[in-house]
Amino acid sequence: xxxxxxxxxxxxxxxxxxxxxxxxxxxxxxxxxxxSAYALxxxxxxxxxxxxxxxxxGVDDKHHLTLLVRDLSEIAHFARVDNAQYRLLKAAMxxxxxxxxxxxxxxxxxxxxxxxxxxxxxxxxxxILLGLIEELGEPLIGTTLQLPGDDHMLSDPDExxxxxxxxxxxxxxxxxxxxxxxxxxxxxxxxxxLLREGRGDPAAFGL
Numbered sequence: 001x002x003x004x005x006x007x008x009x010x011x012x013x014x015x016x017x018x019x020x021x022x023x024x025x026x027x028x029x030x031x032x033x034x035x036s037a038y039a040l041x042x043x044x045x046x047x048x049x050x051x052x053x054x055x056x057x058g059v060d061d062k063h064h065l066t067l068l069v070r071d072l073s074e075i076a077h078f079a080r081v082d083n084a085q086y087r088l089l090k091a092a093m094x095x096x097x098x099x100x101x102x103x104x105x106x107x108x109x110x111x112x113x114x115x116x117x118x119x120x121x122x123x124x125x126x127x128i129l130l131g132l133i134e135e136l137g138e139p140l141i142g143t144t145l146q147l148p149g150d151d152h153m154l155s156d157p158d159e160x161x162x163x164x165x166x167x168x169x170x171x172x173x174x175x176x177x178x179x180x181x182x183x184x185x186x187x188x189x190x191x192x193x194l195l196r197e198g199r200g201d202p203a204a205f206g207l
Contacts, residue, residue: 006172007128024043024136024140031168031172033143034124035125037180039145064098066098066121066125066182070134072093091205091207092200096124100187100195105170120184141190153179183196
C-alpha cells in the first residue's frame with residue numbers, strides 16, 4: 001500500500017521531502033501536486049519505473065512524458081534551445097506550461113518521441129515539486145495523473161490513494177490540485193504551435 005505524506009504546499013517539510021526523494025531514488029513512483037493537476041513522477045534514469053508509469057497511465061512510447069526541471073538553466077542540458085526559444089521560455093516559466101523541444105543525447109532514447117526525437121519539458125511553479133527535484137539532485141520524469149478510461153484528472157489526494165494505493169509507492173498530499181492540465185506548446189517548428197490549451201495562458205508564447 002502506498003505511503004501517504006502530508007506536505008505543506010508553501011513550506012515543505014525537509015524531512016518529508018528527503019524521505020520522498022529516497023522513495024523515488026529506490027525506484028518508486030510518486031503521485032505529487034504540481035501547479036496544474038496532480039502528476040505521477042519517477043526517476044529519469046529508472047527504466048523499470050518509467051515503464052510502470054506508462055502502464056498505469058495506459059500510454060505508449062509515442063506519448064510525450066514530461067521532464068520536470070528546477071530552472072531554465074537545466075533545460076539546455078536535455079533539450080536544444082536557441083535564443084528565440086529561450087526568450088519565450090523565460091517569459092513563461094516557471095508556470096503551468098509544457099514545451100516540446102528537440103531532445104539532446106542526454107535524454108534516454110526511451111523517453112524521447114521515437115520518430116521525432118522530441119521531449120516535453122517544464123519548470124513547475126510548485127514548492128513541493130521543486131523541493132523534491134532539489135532533494136533528488138536531478139530532474140524528474142512525469143505525466144499528468146489521468147487514468148485510462150477517465151474523462152477527468154485526479155487532483156484529490158484521497159481519491160488518488162483509493163485508485164492507485166496498490167500500484168504506486170507514495171502519495172504526496174499537498175492540498176487539492178486543479179482539474180486543468182498544463183498548456184502544451186510545440187517549439188520545434190518555425191513558430192510556436194499550441195497543442196493543448198490548459199491552465200497557462202497561451203499569450204505568453206504569442207498565441
